[in-house]
Amino acid sequence: MIPLMLDLTGRRVLIFGGGGVGARKAAHFEHEAEVTVISRSFSPRFDGLSVRRHETDLASLPDDAIVELLDGAFLAVAATPDPALNNRIGRLCASAGVLFNNAAGKPGDVIIPSVVRGRNYLIAISTGGKSPAVSRYLRMRLESEYADLDRMIDLQEEMRSILRETEPVQAERSRTLWKILLDDEIRELLALDYGRARELAITRYLHA
Template structure:
């Protein structure tokens, strides 16, 4: 597998299973994709999500009915509590060319990672299903230790624009930006005062 980040705007995502696992998957995709959850019953965790619900007894549906449901779908998620049913859904997806994530059963061709998200960055973490606890641990550590990362990205972007006007050598621009990124005092200032951090970076690295 290789990591990718996809724009799912306007894409259809179909989730088989409306339990707690299906609700978590729906919440992951609903901000961007057009999500439909198919199930006999639906978890309270689905309340308030911008999704469509479709009632069906998935275990009673033949493969042909599953193929019909998958028409026009970009990604399908099998989130039922029955691994054998999930695997069958995966086989139908493989035969129709629909990307597939399996919550329980044989691995699909898509992994839904743990995500650390800011307004300026997105980090995806996966252990390929071996240890969800490790993925969660890394996410929590990153969120705690880099709480001001959005501000640093803004600062890097601003200083980078300044350097394009004043420093013709790319290697020197990179060195300056890396020096700012490695400066503990700049990070400390970012936690409370962006203007102070900006002034410190300019004084130390642009006016040196």
């Protein structure tokens, strides 16, 4: 598999299954895609999510009815507790050319990763389904140990802008930015006072 970041604005995503797993999958996509959840019942965890609900008994639907539901979809997620039903949905997605993620059953062609998100960055973590606990552990460690990452990205952007005006050699600009990134004192200051961290970076590395 190849990791990609996709813009799903305006794309149609189908979630088959209205339980807790389906709600978690829907929450992953609802801020960007047009999400429709298909199920005969819906967990309270869907309350507050910006998704459409399509109430039907999936187990009783014939193949042609599921294919009709898939029309126009970019991605489908099978999140029912029945692996056989999920696998059937996956086979229909393959024949319809719709990307597929399977929560329980044969793996599809899309993995939904654990995500670490800030104002300026997005990190996706996956173990290929082998250990969701490890993915969650890595996400928690990153969120804890790099709480200042957004501010560092802000600082790097500002320093890059200054260096473009003052340092003509690209290699030197890169070296300076790397030194700022690795400076523990600057990182400690970022957690407390962006202005003081900025002043130290300029004094120590741009006016040296």
